[in-house]
Amino acid sequence: MTNGRAASDRDYLCGVDVGGSTIAVLLADVDGVVAARYATATHREDPHGAAAQVAAAVRAACRAANVDPARLAGVGVGVPGRVDPRDGVVSLALNLGWHDVPLRAELEALLGVPCVVANDVRTAAAGLVERRVLGDIDDLVYLSVGTGIAAGVVLGGSVHAGAHHLAGEIGHMVIREDGPECPCGLRGCLETFAAGPGVAGRARTAIAAGQRSSLSGAADITAVDVYEAAAEGDPLGWRIADEAGRALARAIYHLALAFDVERVCLGGGVAGAGAPFIEPIERELARLRATSALAAQTLPADAVQLLPPGADAGVWGALSLARRGRTPTSVRRSSGKEVSDRSVPSPLTT
Numbered sequence: 001m002t003n004g005r006a007a008s009d010r011d012y013l014c015g016v017d018v019g020g021s022t023i024a025v026l027l028a029d030v031d032g033v034v035a036a037r038y039a040t041a042t043h044r045e046d047p048h049g050a051a052a053q054v055a056a057a058v059r060a061a062c063r064a065a066n067v068d069p070a071r072l073a074g075v076g077v078g079v080p081g082r083v084d085p086r087d088g089v090v091s092l093a094l095n096l097g098w099h100d101v102p103l104r105a106e107l108e109a110l111l112g113v114p115c116v117v118a119n120d121v122r123t124a125a126a127g128l129v130e131r132r133v134l135g136d137i138d139d140l141v142y143l144s145v146g147t148g149i150a151a152g153v154v155l156g157g158s159v160h161a162g163a164h165h166l167a168g169e170i171g172h173m174v175i176r177e178d179g180p181e182c183p184c185g186l187r188g189c190l191e192t193f194a195a196g197p198g199v200a201g202r203a204r205t206a207i208a209a210g211q212r213s214s215l216s217g218a219a220d221i222t223a224v225d226v227y228e229a230a231a232e233g234d235p236l237g238w239r240i241a242d243e244a245g246r247a248l249a250r251a252i253y254h255l256a257l258a259f260d261v262e263r264v265c266l267g268g269g270v271a272g273a274g275a276p277f278i279e280p281i282e283r284e285l286a287r288l289r290a291t292s293a294l295a296a297q298t299l300p301a302d303a304v305q306l307l308p309p310g311a312d313a314g315v316w317g318a319l320s321l322a323r324r325g326r327t328p329t330s331v332r333r334s335s336g337k338e339v340s341d342r343s344v345p346s347p348l349t350t
Contacts, residue, residue, distance in 0.1 A: 020147025125152025127317025245280020
């Protein structure tokens with residue numbers, strides 16, 4: 001469904017990054033000049049209101065820029081979980097509590113604008129490569145650590161989605177079988193040790209059990225609080241940050257072994273903690289390199305980095321998704337050649 005405005009008058013694009021805690025929106029003209037940014041809290045466990053949430057955020061961004069939504073040429077939406085980009089149905093988003101949500105169809109009905117919906121981390125990874133944020137790199141893993149943990153894998157300039165659109169769901173790799181219960185049904189998944197809720201929950205549990213910490217008495221402990229406490233020398237914060245870092249380093253090593261990429265880039269809300277987040281990861285990676293020649297070859301010292309400040313991979317990736325007008329299984333390389341073996345046409349016309 002599209003509005004009645006002529007295609008030549010639809011001169012704005014909108015990228016939406018749906019996270020476990022925040023819906024972020026970037027509105028820009030077709031040349032990529034930013035018109036507005038907007039963010040609002042995600043209402044989880046509300047699959048029937050999912051499209052209305054996203055549509056309201058898009059309209060709010062348009063109001064902030066004094067842009068008529070009818071001028072939108074398209075909207076790209078990144079969602080954490082299993083998304084079939086051919087029909088825009090979110091079949092499973094554990095951290096949102098969404099199941100079988102026909103998000104694209106509902107959004108197009110609400111906005112009257114062509115929409116494309118795809119997995120958020122793969123969309124972000126495609127955008128990083130397309131925009132050359134990390135340099136002239138066509139083989140990349142973008143590992144997002146936030147409410148959940150997932151990886152977007154780009155090989156030879158083409159995003160690897162997997163046969164069931166679940167490639168990169170490394171947050172559910174089991175770290176310890178007797179670990180905390182995960183919403184996926186298993187115990188001890190990487191997310192329970194290193195995702196935001198897992199880090200914060202482990203701190204709360206330890207404090208409730210009597211462990212002393214500078215975090216004791218805090219009304220609402222977050223993962224960033226734990227990392228800040230670690231940086232200030234708090235023993236509990238340091239232990240939790242170190243355990244999370246070692247778990248993430250092993251996951252990064254497994255990704256490197258599986259895909260042999262040029263770069264692993266870490267982003268997401270928890271990665272925003274900066275030095276106290278990345279330092280335990282780097283310590284464990286250094287230990288692995290010193291122990292294993294294979295680790296030294298697949299993960300040289302410059303292979304792992306934090307997302308550069310201001311990169312905003314999620315919203316820019318979603319905006320690129322809207323601009324490309326096709327699923328984020330292909331990206332445009334520096335040569336100008338688009339490479340993909342799984343791309344599917346979309347209704348976008350810009």
